[in-house]
Amino acid sequence: GAGVSQTPSNKVTEKGKYVELRCDPISGHTALYWYRQSLGQGPEFLIYFQGTGAADDSGLPNDRFFAVRPEGSVSTLKIQRTERGDSAVYLCASSLIPPIAGDVYNEQFFGPGTRLTVL
């Protein structure tokens, strides 16, 4: 089966523009995560979906960032009024079931990422 896919692979935009980044998780995976990775850094958590709802969006840096997952599968990360500091690789991951507090971690499968460059 296919892994996590993300489109576009690269996005170049101008400061102030609006962008949408798409993530197709592995079929059947109920949990979906967005991370952001800057050069020379590890991925940084942004938001986590369980099904259609955002179960944890506390990693979103500000209100310019928003994500949706209307049918519990594909997710879109939306960034308004982009700034140069938003330039990074945006990674999406999915897992079969969400981890339960105190229980065994469920492996997250990552996509290749979308490289966003804001000029």
Add this chain to the structure above:
Amino acid sequence: SQKIEQNSEALNIQEGKTATLTCNYTNYSPAYLQWYRQDPGRGPVFLLLIRENEKEKRKERLKVTFDTTLKQSLFHITASQPADSATYLCASQDSNGNNRLAFGKGNQVVVIP
């Protein structure tokens, strides 16, 4: 605040030798630590998970240890091969929620033929 740290210097190692990477954590006690491999232009790929009550875990040529006293995990690649060249990331359960991972900066490993 919670920190998970890796020495971000690149590790150059001769083929056949053992590469050892260190991951330190401070100000929290994760229930598990994980190690990922990341190649350029790709997302991280899960390698190993070790729980706090496990001292050591192995997978093929990989070995991970977890020392809760030292607050440290060591990641070993034995009999290293050029194909092992990549960045290796340490990650743990974030203290703010079990559903989010906190990553270290990663260590680049270069295996020289």
